[in-house]
Amino acid sequence: MTTKTTNTLLLSIMAVVTISLTTSVAYADHDTSHYWIDEDVEYKCLSGINSISKTSNVSPCSDFSTATNFWDDVSSQTWDLDPSSHGSRVNITGASLADDDWAAVAYTEKNGDDTIESGYIQFNTTFSETFGDVTAGDTTEVDFEYVAVHEAGHLLRFTHSTTSGSVMEETVSVGDDFTGLHSHDISELQGKYPS
Numbered sequence: 001m002t003t004k005t006t007n008t009l010l011l012s013i014m015a016v017v018t019i020s021l022t023t024s025v026a027y028a029d030h031d032t033s034h035y036w037i038d039e040d041v042e043y044k045c046l047s048g049i050n051s052i053s054k055t056s057n058v059s060p061c062s063d064f065s066t067a068t069n070f071w072d073d074v075s076s077q078t079w080d081l082d083p084s085s086h087g088s089r090v091n092i093t094g095a096s097l098a099d100d101d102w103a104a105v106a107y108t109e110k111n112g113d114d115t116i117e118s119g120y121i122q123f124n125t126t127f128s129e130t131f132g133d134v135t136a137g138d139t140t141e142v143d144f145e146y147v148a149v150h151e152a153g154h155l156l157r158f159t160h161s162t163t164s165g166s167v168m169e170e171t172v173s174v175g176d177d178f179t180g181l182h183s184h185d186i187s188e189l190q191g192k193y194p195s
């Protein structure tokens with residue numbers, strides 16, 4: 001266990017990209033040079049998440065849990081829903097973000113030795129689009145699960161990818177369905193967290 005000596009907020013740098021015919025929304029960049037203290041990322045879903053605009057097919061807390069399973073299944077890193085005993089190190093919530101084209105942001109606070117102390121994922125409560133479940137037929141919405149997998153990826157130290165089909169591409173379009181990690185995402189993850 002390390003001693004926390006500093007608590008630097010690593011703000012996301014965001015960019016908005018618009019693709020004709022579809023509305024694309026940016027996620028967030030964040031610093032990826034820091035490491036979790038151990039391989040269990042404990043997270044908590046705060047009530048603020050319920051303030052996002054969403055269809056009835058979206059259950060944010062359980063859908064986020066489903067999203068983290070995609071990463072858990074292919075590496076030694078695990079995400080555990082742990083709302084009490086350890087004090088959660090990742091808070092999942094909603095917030096009014098600076099730009100209504102942003103779906104969500106992810107950022108971390110680090111210790112003096114560059115290990116990660118805690119992380120935050122904020123879904124935009126003033127998002128210009130509605131979060132939905134594209135698999136369930138919400139084709140005019142932004143897939144909540146897609147965004148959740150992407151933001152969890154940032155907290156696993158992923159930057160944006162230029163690989164087509166990667167969940168870490170900078171933008172997601174309305175109606176894009178998340179159907180699983182790209183082989184590129186899996187190999188990148190396993191490089192970061194060897195089993």
Ligand SMILES: [Zn+2]
Binds near residue numbers: 027028029160
């Ligand atoms: Zn991103």
